[in-house]
Amino acid sequence: MLAALPIAEPDPLWALISSFRQDRRTDKIDLVVGVYRDASGQTPVMQAVQDAEASLAAAAASKSYRALSGNPVFNDGMSRLLLGEGAEALNRQCTIQTVGGTGALRILADFIALVSPHATVWNTNPGYVNHRPIMTAAGLAVRAFRWQENEAGLDLVAVVADLGEARQGDVVLLHGCCHNPSGIDPTPEQWRLLAKLCKDKGLIPLIDMAYQGFGDGIGEDAAGLRHFAQKFDTVLVAASCSKNMGLYCERTGAAMVIAPDRDPLANIRATLERITRANYSMPPEHGAAIAAHLFENPGMWLAELEASRRRVAEIRCTLADALAGCGAPDKFQALRRQKGMFSLLPLDQRQMNRLREDFGVYGTANGRINIAGLLPRDVERLADALRAVSSSPSFVRAAKASA
Incomplete structure (x- = not known):
């Protein structure tokens, strides 16, 4: 039976995550994994969730x-x-x-x-x-x-x-x-x-x-x-x-x-x-x-969620400001008005590869980045890297084609 098993292609997202983990650079930036991260780079357990778990543990309800x-x-x-x-x-x-x-x-x-x-x-x-x-x-x-x-x-x-x-x-x-x-x-x-x-x-x-x-x-x-x-x-x-x-x-x-x-x-x-x-x-x-x-008991949960939402929105604006300040193309300003944890960078696969290989910035091949994965200390460096790779000929051709 197993002899007929076709060769399965590895999931490209998890392959990229594996590459990030093997990268020895200390200043690498992970914008791949689709989870919320706080300003310290952690995916926290909400205090409201911790309190709920404590209450559930104390009640010791049946596991039937x-x-x-x-x-x-x-x-x-x-x-x-x-x-x-x-x-x-x-x-x-x-x-x-x-x-x-x-x-x-x-x-x-x-x-x-x-x-x-x-x-x-x-x-x-x-x-x-x-x-x-x-x-x-x-x-x-x-x-x-x-x-x-x-x-x-x-x-x-x-x-x-x-x-x-x-x-x-x-x-x-x-x-x-x-x-x-x-x-x-x-x-x-x-x-x-x-x-x-x-x-x-x-x-x-x-x-x-x-x-x-x-x-x-x-x-x-x-x-x-x-x-x-x-x-x-x-x-x-x-x-x-x-x-x-x-x-x-x-x-x-x-x-x-x-x-x-x-x-x-x-x-x-x-x-x-x-x-x-x-x-x-x-x-x-x-x-x-x-x-x-x-x-x-929604009060604490909703307050914590709102704080997370505001952090993502602030990171968007901070990155857009940094891109404008370093002279990156105006097309990147779409990041400012987009919503939620993800955005697609206006970069092709070759430019995303260069972003990873030359600058240690990891996003997916189609340009997706997790905004919530960006730490405040990395904003300026990411903006500079995006400006650098966007100056390549492939970006210029794409910009002209969409004009």
Whole structure:
């Protein structure tokens, strides 16, 4: 059997992380790993999370199996976090706990494959590196639509042009906020136009909410999702607690299906549970129990999250100022208006290689960097390195081609 095993290509992201670890330079800069880091370079455990864990340990609740849908208090809290207190859509949604946001995406992909196997999933280009593999692993067809900037922000004309080929019943995979990898988010008006486009064409929105709280605020970041929930009979949502609660390794997420009314909710839950039963049976309890505690006592958690959000926004502005100060091309100033932890540098693969080899700055081959991984002491050096590599002929040609 194993003799027929095909050679698997190593994951390029983890290969890059391995290269960084083997790099002996003491001034190297890691902008690859997609986790939040504080000003000291650590990924901290929130004090609110530590307090919740202490409370859970003191209670010493049973470790017996839980329900297939996971922790019901967590599920209720996630639905309210996503849709807002008192939202009409709360009465026609089914939310289950999943193994992280990735697990939510796969459960929803399997759900789509079951109820609408011929639907095409439309994915942003560029997009989160794992979106396409998750959808194709479930047997779904995937096509791309451009997600790029013009002088004002998201180029909605390109989005509309590409989605013009989508058919009724197709699924459009949107990032609820803090687009990964580009950092390009729609304005409120663009969210409304995207909703109208999808509504007019009969498309089903699947919204991935992985970074709620890291863009403009915990409620503000859900505005696009909430607009879709108000306007559509059917919306699919994948959500994660990895970033906004720092529960990365606890693998805590949720999958939500919003229906036209309450009538199909019991069957939707049973179907989602059947999918999870054949996959991982039931999700782990610890992270969900922490999150449930935070939902019931949100003050400290939300304050810590807001401090993290502000740090990322300040790093963006500081880097943009440093780039302007050292004479880097104006195109880098898009970093200032983009949202969340990630942005795509306007550099090609050769320039990204030079950034790594000559300056010890590690980003992905397509130019993605983790803004939250940048330490204050490294801002000026990164700006100088970006100015240096952007002066190469390939950048000049790219700039002329886009003019």
